[in-house]
Amino acid sequence: MDQEKLDRINNQKKQWEEESKRLDVRSEPCETVSGRPIGALYTPLDTGSLDYEKDLGFPGSYPYTRGVQTNMYRGRIWTMRQFSGFGDASDSNRRYRYLLEQGQTGLSVAFDLPTIMGYDSDSERSLGEVGRCGVAIDSLEDMEVLFDRIPVDRVTTSMTINGPAAVLWCMYLANAEKQGIGLDQVGGTIQNDILKEYIAQKSWIFPPEPSMRLITDIFAFAADHVPRWNTISISGYHIREAGSTAAQELAFTLADGFAYVEAGINAGLDIDRFAPRLSFFFNAHIDFFEEICKYRAARRIWARRMKERYGAKDERSLKMRFHTQTAGCSLTAQEPENNIVRTTIEALSAVLGGTQSLHTNSMDEVLALPTEKAVKIALRTQQVIAYESGAANTIDPLAGSYFIEALTDQLESEAEEYFRRIDELGGVLAAIDNGFFQQEIADAAYEYQRAVDQGRQVVVGVNRYNTGEAVQIDLLEIDPDVEEKQVGRLKKLKEKRDGDAVKRSLEELKKGARGNDNLIPKILEAVKLYATEGEIISALKEEFGEYREKPLF
Template sequence: MSDCEKIREAGAKWRERLRPSATERDALFETISGEPVRDLYTPCDVEGLDYERDLGFPGQFPFTRGIRNNMYRGRLWTMRQFSGFGTAMDTNKRYHFLLDRGQTGLSVAFHMPTIMGYDSDHPRSLGEVGRCGVAIDSLEDMEVLFDRIPLDRVSTSMTINAPASILLAFYICVAEKQGVSSDKISGTIQNDILKEYIAQKTWIFPPEPSMRIITDIMGFCVDHVPRWNTISISGYHIREAGSTAAQELAFTLADGFAYVEAGIKAGLDVDRFAPRLSFFFNAHLDFFEETAKYRAARRIWAREMKEKYKAKKPESWLLRFHTQTAGCSLTAQQPENNIVRTAYEALSAVLGGTQSLHTNSMDETLALPSEKAAQIALRTQQIIACESGVANTIDPLAGSYFVEALTERLEKEAYDYFDKIESMGGVVKAIDRGFFQKEIADAAYEYQKKIEQKKAIVVGVNEYVIEDEEIEIPILKIDPEVERIQVGRVRALREKRDNGLVKTRLEALKKAAAGPDNLMPLILEAARAYATLGEIIQVLKEVFGEYKERPIF
């Protein structure tokens, strides 16, 4: 009789004895993604698990237990708070505040016009300037944003997609002005356009030219900005849009493989660009499912990069990732409770081996974070790092029957989705068909129905409600003056720069866009001449056109 048969037999007896007394609460025993969870997990649930093949050691293939040999015993994760509002002056002040409080990296939140490729004085920017992030129209604003921040020592992540090439160009120019050459800077541009079509929905160009810009960036950075993460392949927004954990995992990795295939097709050597691909996941509330998700992600990526895409360098197999706690899990009701939610979410990311982490502020369902809320959010990470003891050992949940079973289940679900996507002809074709969009919208609606039927409990929203609650936390207000100031800045810039030079460089860019050359050097030249973001996007739109989505619900 095998060990598992013995355990099964003993388990059956335990269940027999248990039955008369064991009634269960009237609750849905399932993960937040709707996956059923049993009452007990035993070695029989991970019977096929082979330690060396499926888990291995940290820093070794397949990296299930982490990508570094020593993980947090060597270096803690980077505490990187996503931040930006008002003008570059306002946000620069907040960056200095966060760095003074012990933050170890920067992460830029841009306002909607920058994200969508409009200057602050464009009619579509009306009312949006500095509201949802910081207003950046040109290199001039970027110089102010990083004033007195040494770009050779601080790494910066920029949440920017369709115009990523332009913001990277601005950043390279600021570094140059600080005397830091482009091979010394490090950071990340999100630059993940596929998930824009799928979930975040801030696109500009159609998929084909968008993918071309991305491979141009990858090619340029290999030679000139070797420490830059050229894409942050993001599941965060997919999850925020309402997906399940398995969908987040599967769709994100599928996007990742699509970029790898695009790079290879553009003639790049996989081992030259793959080490600079990074990932960005959500940390939602379902604690064990989230940790399992990160572990499954590492294992799948390593295996596929090695076996399917034939990458030879171990760095190409590593899934390095940033995590942000789930904005969609926060409540406007009793907002102080969000501190607790965020802490558990952050803990799941740390136990899942994240390389960097953003913890949300309690007030984010109401407005952008106040200074106080932002400080508590950062302190949450510092408490996990320094007080909880979880950073003392590597991958402490490994070997948990439940966590390993969840890891295997998520992995299997991801492969089922890969097959489905492949049968549709790949990621871009599946986007065209609205496949991801529909899957996510359906999952979001299912979850909403569970809340309304009280099958899922949200504290303070459908249970433990305080009637006529007064919100007692401070709310950040964006001064309406911000828009006037910023519009004035960009207009003044157009007066004082060499407009002849701007025109020549934009024309050169436009010409190149119609041909096969790498666009990055030309975008850099336009940026150096203080061409604005909106102007650069405009010439590219004239060549590439604009993407239109077929709205479905």
């Protein structure tokens, strides 16, 4: 646009501002859920420097702002992947087969806390937690039951597991082999993102250095043997749930991503050998436009840095593929049916932002694990967006909007500013060590809660239009005997397996941990002998030690 025209628009905008000042304005601040002030009107003045070819480009082309696939949803709808798991392996297997029958297109395993923390169900530390907020998996035997009658060469599986990711991944691979499926046929994702555990989700086991080694061992093993596997899902979801702003989620997640890239390079791997299998995982919070811009900015930042700073050449290394989950922290315990509406708005932002797969929360997840009915509505929400709303018909439909492009740019530059601060602190690990991320998130979480308490941030049914009615909704109850049953099965397993062979494999693993060899083949060997998760993790703890956090608030 020429300068003369812009000057004219500028003058008209000033007139409009004068007029609008004379009119009434609402009392609520016009801010995003992250506390970002939003202008009343965006015009060509806000996108003056936008260069279509350089900043947007075409879908499937650098810098991928408009999407990583050439055809996006015109080619194939995103993967509908509901995160699910509870009770024991057979309870969860039934739920998975139900979801697949209802048209779900991928699986996503939620493990219980003992599994996430590397304890067997019979550990003292597991008391009261077995099968509670996910499925209890102790050994390959449980994994076999979990995927009974599920064709793992045709269904891809995402597993939310971090500290002990290598162990659960090996169980999945061993089960596939037992089903007669080659490792090159198996596809899926392990979360395997330990940095965001230190930053936000707090399910860590080992200190950073050995944790990063296990991660790069997985990168290398997958590159050679499991080419369809996404070796990591670099996650902003938990950073956001812990209370961060949208810009912090964006910046901290990408900073983690670059830290993994550097770890892989430092481990001697060629960037284009492992980077194509890096994937991401973002939150879809309630502020519709800010979220859409966050996804667009994320793709552009990733592509630019991977190319310019790290010299990646394979275009698959430049493409940020990501999963999205609607924001659990946006759900309310009051009038839980309203959560269906919130989730719909959030899911639509993920779709308009170009997600590759999506989990929609069930309305009752703020109260308990979801019932079958609630999870079905959540899945139907995605199906309505995909097949009725028209949102999947055209690619990146909001591109070119003055507001969307201005906000996308703004988020990108805020992320760049955070990268500078993190670099100044000495990188991601140093910033974790001095509590930088943790404090930034705690501050944002506190500010948000204050805004809600003071009514500056409206939450319908909570601090406005609150009727005080008691919640009336059926909740899923976990079988109270699940712990006892699981412990009993574990005892039987330990009696029938070859205990001496298990012991030898664990000794071999410890020897490997003291050296530099890739540990995955050794873990796979132990898993196939039915060594339990807790035994394998304990063996590694002896060599690696455990992480401790300095508690901040």
